[in-house]
Amino acid sequence: MEKTIPGIIVGRLPIYLQALQHLHQQQVQTTSSQELGQIIGISAAQIRKDLSQFGEFGKQGKGYSVPYLIDQLQAILHVDRVWDMVLVGAGNLGHAIAEYPEFVHHGFRISMIFDNDPKRIGTKMGDFVVQDMEKLVPLVQQAGIKVAMLTVPARAAQAVTDDLVSAGIRAILNYAPIILSVPEGIQVQYIDPIIFLQRMTYYLD
Amino acid sequence: MEKTIPGIIVGRLPIYLQALQHLHQQQVQTTSSQELGQIIGISAAQIRKDLSQFGEFGKQGKGYSVPYLIDQLQAILHVDRVWDMVLVGAGNLGHAIAEYPEFVHHGFRISMIFDNDPKRIGTKMGDFVVQDMEKLVPLVQQAGIKVAMLTVPARAAQAVTDDLVSAGIRAILNYAPIILSVPEGIQVQYIDPIIFLQRMTYYLD
Numbered sequence: 001m002e003k004t005i006p007g008i009i010v011g012r013l014p015i016y017l018q019a020l021q022h023l024h025q026q027q028v029q030t031t032s033s034q035e036l037g038q039i040i041g042i043s044a045a046q047i048r049k050d051l052s053q054f055g056e057f058g059k060q061g062k063g064y065s066v067p068y069l070i071d072q073l074q075a076i077l078h079v080d081r082v083w084d085m086v087l088v089g090a091g092n093l094g095h096a097i098a099e100y101p102e103f104v105h106h107g108f109r110i111s112m113i114f115d116n117d118p119k120r121i122g123t124k125m126g127d128f129v130v131q132d133m134e135k136l137v138p139l140v141q142q143a144g145i146k147v148a149m150l151t152v153p154a155r156a157a158q159a160v161t162d163d164l165v166s167a168g169i170r171a172i173l174n175y176a177p178i179i180l181s182v183p184e185g186i187q188v189q190y191i192d193p194i195i196f197l198q199r200m201t202y203y204l205d
Numbered sequence: 206m207e208k209t210i211p212g213i214i215v216g217r218l219p220i221y222l223q224a225l226q227h228l229h230q231q232q233v234q235t236t237s238s239q240e241l242g243q244i245i246g247i248s249a250a251q252i253r254k255d256l257s258q259f260g261e262f263g264k265q266g267k268g269y270s271v272p273y274l275i276d277q278l279q280a281i282l283h284v285d286r287v288w289d290m291v292l293v294g295a296g297n298l299g300h301a302i303a304e305y306p307e308f309v310h311h312g313f314r315i316s317m318i319f320d321n322d323p324k325r326i327g328t329k330m331g332d333f334v335v336q337d338m339e340k341l342v343p344l345v346q347q348a349g350i351k352v353a354m355l356t357v358p359a360r361a362a363q364a365v366t367d368d369l370v371s372a373g374i375r376a377i378l379n380y381a382p383i384i385l386s387v388p389e390g391i392q393v394q395y396i397d398p399i400i401f402l403q404r405m406t407y408y409l410d
Contacts, residue, residue, distance in 0.1 A: 096300075
């Protein structure tokens with residue numbers, strides 16, 4: 001079943017999950033597609049249609065149970081477990097990400113950090129010692145890590161990606177402003193502030 | 206006309222622009238929806254349909270002129286000019302963003318940086334001196350800045366947002382992992398690594 005759901009719908013599920021967790025923190029037990037839609041800025045009809053692709057999560061006229069829908073979405077997104085991650089690039093952005101406190105509550109945990117700069121290798125970053133890029137392939141392979149975050153300069157990103165793929169990484173969150181080429185079956189997501197800024201300036205004059 | 210285009214389509218235009226600029230850097234003069242689709246991972250039909258909302262940019266069977274389509278998309282997205290931006294939050298993430306070299310080539314320029322930490326106020330960050338949050342409203346208002354990037358902790362984000370809105374900011378790129386409440390007409394985009402990671406783990410087992 002999972003194979004047939006359009007990526008655009010899958011892409012909205014983490015946003016629904018985030019809004020539900022926001023409600024849960026505020027002790028809200030029951031919600032509706034209308035309320036979720038207002039928080040997120042998506043129509044209630046779209047939310048109902050998206051969720052219906054995965055099953056029946058609410059009762060007609062009764063809305064959704066917040067904790068139940070959180071559990072269901074976490075299972076669908078495979079974040080009802082904790083994924084170990086490798087972070088490559090120990091600059092300012094890498095530091096900021098390593099300090100990000102929210103990962104572990106949402107299914108992720110950084111477990112190794114690499115850089116190729118001799119000045120950074122061996123230094124502490126949060127709870128980790130920055131390791132030499134040269135050791136990435138064997139260490140990541142041995143640990144069986146599947147998820148990577150890439151915060152290296154654009155010029156280095158493709159070579160690091162090739163190493164990550166050969167180490168068995170299957171999902172890469174890329175902060176470098178460059179389109180990566182990866183074999184089929186490897187997931188890549190891009191975080192580029194320019195994309196998000198341009199989505200807003202469209203509406204400004 | 207702009208008002209009627211669905212946000213989901215507008216959201217893809219910066220991705221098309223990025224792919225076109227990538228081709229342009231490689232001296233490619235002409236492209237097709239097929240080629241663009243392969244780079245981005247979106248169907249050629251979807252790209253043609255999206256672009257057709259804004260006009261006729263290619264000739265049947267001849268494809269698109271890369272520089273022409275870049276110009277057109279830049280005009281549609283209002284990045285055929287340079288937008289001044291204010292950055293609030295001078296921590297590691299703020300530093301990384303202030304050093305990001307790509308803004309100016311894509312329609313943006315940081316022109317002020319603020320923080321409320323006395324240890325940071327007055328220090329240099331790139332070409333800027335970090336200014337006191339207390340002065341944000343008058344300074345941003347005076348400069349007529351419309352775009353902001355928010356890299357403060359989640360607990361501070363809503364109060365800063367209220368200040369930004371009262372200073373005349375109309376578009377906020379929010380890195381804090383919290384949903385912001387803003388008046389109608391103010392654009393907000395969220396950059397939260399968890400959303401992107403969860404979009405990939407859906408496909409992992």
